[in-house]
Amino acid sequence: MIWTAPQDTLLPVPPARRLDAAPEGLAEVVELTVAHLDSHAHTVAEFERSLDGLVRQAHRDRHPLARALATALEHRYAEDEIEAHRLAGVDVVAASLLGRVPGYSLKPAYVRRPRGHEECAQGGLELVIAARVREIGYTLMSKAPLPFLLATPTWDTGALNAAELVERLVEYRRLGVRPGPADFGQALLRVRRDDPATGAAAEAAARLGTAEGVRLAAWLGPDGEPGTALRRLVEPDPRTHRAWERIDSAVPQVAFLTGERPAIQREFPEAFHWLGRPHEGFTQCYHWHDGHPVRAAVLPEDRNAQAAWLLPHVTLAATAGDHGGAWMLPHLARLGGPAGPALHAAVAAGLGGRYAESRRPAVEALLVLAARGELDAPLLGRELAAMTALGTVKPNRLADAARSAAAAGAHATLWTVLAEVLATLLPSVRGAGEVLAVAAACAERCGAVGPVPDGVAAVAARRGSSRLVAEARRLSVALTGGSDRAGALC
Secondary structure, three states, rough: OOOOOOOOOOOOOOOEEEOOOOOOHHHHHHHHHHHHHOOOOOOOOHHHHHHHHHHHHHHHHHHHHHHHHHHHHHOOOOOOOHHHHOOOHHHHHHHOOOOOOHHHHHHHHHHHOOOOOOOOHHHHHHHHHHHHHHHHHHHOOOOOOOOOOOOOOEOOOEEEEHHHHHHHHHHHHHHOOOEEEEEEEEHHHEEEOOOOOOOHOOOOOOOOOHHHHHHHHEEEEEEOOOHHHHHHOOOOOOOOOOEEEEOOOOOEEEEEEEOOHHHHHHHHHOHHHHHHEEEEHHHHOHHOOOOOOOHHHOOOHHHHHHHHHHHHHHHHHHHHOOOOOOOHHHHHHOOOOOOOOOHHOOOOOOOHOOOOOOOOHHHHHHHHHHHHHOOOOHHHHHHHHHHHHHHHOOHOOOOOOHHHHHHOOOOOHHHHHHHHHHHOOOOOOOOOHHHHHHHHHHHHHHOEEEOOHHHHHHHHHOOOOOHHHHHHHHHHHOOOOOOOOOOOOO
């Protein structure tokens, strides 16, 4: 059915913020590094600026940097020698500069997953981070440390401008520096492909005459394997790559199968290979409970794949006494790449969270996507309809979340979403009256006009004055233009 309604008036979403340049002075580098290591809320900006600052300062003069870090971090590393797998993130680089990490433990052969976590998505992202920071630590122990990092992002989401990456490769060529495989691989995963200047950046990369320039040009090219693999990953075939299942009779679950990316398995370091394999989302992964955006910045232009991996843990917030991974949804909504079906499914599951605090992140993600013009409201409605039919999303929780989104001004969006759900709830699903009430209010506020859905019309024609019947009549009047409030305050 087709309804007409004006667009929502939502607050604009702040654009991604460009990262400040890495600090140049010794004192500033040490201060930023210590602040980052002492923080429990690691940001992409702090993490990446700390890494790049340490690398640049070590290239200028490593020994004063090591002395300053030894003083500032005097009590952080109690042991004389700490194997790299016992450290994480910037700690690996700082401890390497202090000579506390044995060189052998920094080598790629020692970057391994803990047993029992082979299918953990966050573990897969963590492995890429581990490979990169250990590579950085190893090069800092050599006689010729890198002058700067290639994968330092342009924006705080983790995304990297293609032209900037080309400029960095030009400077590496001038200095005769070979890129670190993990750092360059991370740079490729971060580079934005939807920028209007991407074509010019690809041509410039091809002219570099280096192996990395050729790889970057192929990665950015419209006919290259990376583009084809990305489409397969973020647009799974619904006939074969979609599974609505129940893990057990009490916990209805939803999952996607992310597609294979042969280029990652063939051309990237081994630590990246998990990202290139097909995965279903039915695995337990406890990283979601204490994760942070630094992991998401491994694939900042692939939010749909990350949403597919997150989806089962968002579902936990709807089906169990668990807040799940719903808190990550607003961050994923702000990342790049297509806002595909897995992201919409994750938002749908989040809107059915058992607790109000579990639903708020999904409401925020919905509003972010709507304000950016990236929300497919009918698709979200169909996801919700399927999940209510499955029992994953309860109508009363959906109604509460929908009211919150409508209060932020998303009346037209919410009407379009809920219109897809009503057929599943009517005529008699418990809680349908609450959802119908929100739908009617949204239709009134945005002046939606169009045919009355069959299920709504059938309920409205009943005798009696129950809430379900009353709200069905109210919605029918609004859609046929009979409400005095139609179009008001839209």
